[in-house]
Amino acid sequence: MSKTFSEQKHRDRIFDIANYVLLTILMIITLYPFLNVLAISLNQSLDTVRGGIHIWPREFTFDNYREIFKYDNLVTGFMNSTIRTVIGTILGVLSSAMVAFTLSRADFQGRRMVSTILVLTMYFSGGLIPGFMLIRDLGMINTFWVYLIPGIVNAFNIIIVRSYMDGLPYSLQESAKMDGANDFTIFWRIIMPLCRPVLATIALFVAVGHWNSWFDTYLYNSQNPALTTLQYELMKVLQNTTMGSSDPNAWRDAQGQTARMISPESIKMAISIVTIVPILLVYPFVQKHFVQGMTIGAVKS
Numbered sequence: 077m078s079k080t081f082s083e084q085k086h087r088d089r090i091f092d093i094a095n096y097v098l099l100t101i102l103m104i105i106t107l108y109p110f111l112n113v114l115a116i117s118l119n120q121s122l123d124t125v126r127g128g129i130h131i132w133p134r135e136f137t138f139d140n141y142r143e144i145f146k147y148d149n150l151v152t153g154f155m156n157s158t159i160r161t162v163i164g165t166i167l168g169v170l171s172s173a174m175v176a177f178t179l180s181r182a183d184f185q186g187r188r189m190v191s192t193i194l195v196l197t198m199y200f201s202g203g204l205i206p207g208f209m210l211i212r213d214l215g216m217i218n219t220f221w222v223y224l225i226p227g228i229v230n231a232f233n234i235i236i237v238r239s240y241m242d243g244l245p246y247s248l249q250e251s252a253k254m255d256g257a258n259d260f261t262i263f264w265r266i267i268m269p270l271c272r273p274v275l276a277t278i279a280l281f282v283a284v285g286h287w288n289s290w291f292d293t294y295l296y297n298s299q300n301p302a303l304t305t306l307q308y309e310l311m312k313v314l315q316n317t318t319m320g321s322s323d324p325n326a327w328r329d330a331q332g333q334t335a336r337m338i339s340p341e342s343i344k345m346a347i348s349i350v351t352i353v354p355i356l357l358v359y360p361f362v363q364k365h366f367v368q369g370m371t372i373g374a375v376k377s
Contacts, residue, residue, distance in 0.1 A: 110352075117141070117345035124342045140346040149301055150309050154350070157306040160223045161286040168282040169275055171228050176237035177263050182246060191238075194231040211296060220303060222296045223286070233278040240274040241267060280359070287355055310347050 111131040116124055120135035121143075128134070144150055179187050201207070207226075216222040244267070252262045268275070290307035297303040 113345045113348055116342060117349050119342060121342040140342045141350075144313075144343060144346050144350070147309075147313075149304050150306070150347070150350075152302065153304045153306040153309040156220075156303060157287055158354070160220075160305065161283050164224050164227070164286040165279055165283045167224060167228050168230065168233070168286075169279050172230060172233040172237055172278060173268065173271065173275060174263070175229060176234045176241055177267055179234070179238045180241035181249075191235075194234060198231050208295060217296045218300045218303065219297075222292060223289075223305075226292075227285070230278075230282070233281065236278060237271065237274055240271055244270055283358065284355060287351075306351055310351055313347055314344055 108131065112129070115129050115131055115133045117140055118136055118138070119129055119133035119140075120137045121140055123135045178184055179191055181187070202210070211217060211222060211226065216225065248266055248270075249262050252266055257265070288307055290305060290311050293303070293305045293308040294311075298308070
């Protein structure tokens with residue numbers, strides 16, 4: 077009996093060691109691209125051309141970051157992306173929660189029809205050109221509103237939040253009504269606090285979507301430098317460093333003027349880090365709720 081227990085314990089130890097080794101390898105594979113980008117962004121620019129940089133800079137410097145922040149549109153884009161992400165996330169979460177609350181109500185007669193229409197929008201759309209014409213006719217071209225209003229309601233987020241709300245006891249709303257609470261009070265004081273995990277989940281989705289968006293800037297606000305976004309400026313820099321110069325060591329700005337002898341690779345990596353870091357700083361604060369929200373529907377009582 078003791079021998080069998082010892083053999084089982086030995087097999088468990090081997091299994092644990094194999095798991096640790098496998099997870100360590102996966103961690104290295106996952107982290108290496110980010111560490112490589114960080115190392116190149118912190119390496120002396122002309123030295124980067126030699127190659128051979130992996131996870132540690134060969135000649136450490138902050139010059140690449142100083143260089144990109146001399147680029148006026150990058151600072152403007154950073155500010156616009158930050159404002160857009162904050163306001164867009166708040167509006168997106170609130171609007172999704174309000175629509176989901178309405179659809180989760182058992183006394184809402186049209187819930188099935190509205191839900192069907194919402195699902196259909198996930199599979200069919202008017203297309204790029206009709207969408208552009210609609211934005212143009214609404215007068216939102218060259219305005220900040222084009223970043224917020226078109227995506228304020230997202231069918232996928234509504235369905236996720238409604239699924240979570242369907243799992244809450246409806247007796248909570250009935251008892252609140254008996255105590256004299258109106259629909260808004262029920263939504264804001266009872267439902268919203270209970271939906272914190274799923275709201276944190278969709279907030280992260282919406283925030284990442286706003287932060288990484290550049291195509292709407294290209295379509296609607298490319299003629300107005302004051303409304304540029306960080307990702308759009310990154311796209312322009314990547315395009316100019318790839319196609320804008322016959323000299324591989326010359327970085328050209330958005331106007332096509334050669335800034336100075338500097339490695340395009342270092343500039344691209346430095347801007348990539350600038351765009352990544354804000355989301356990395358936000359994620360730890362919502363990680364707990366995000367993990368809870370991702371398990372929605374995994375367990376049925």
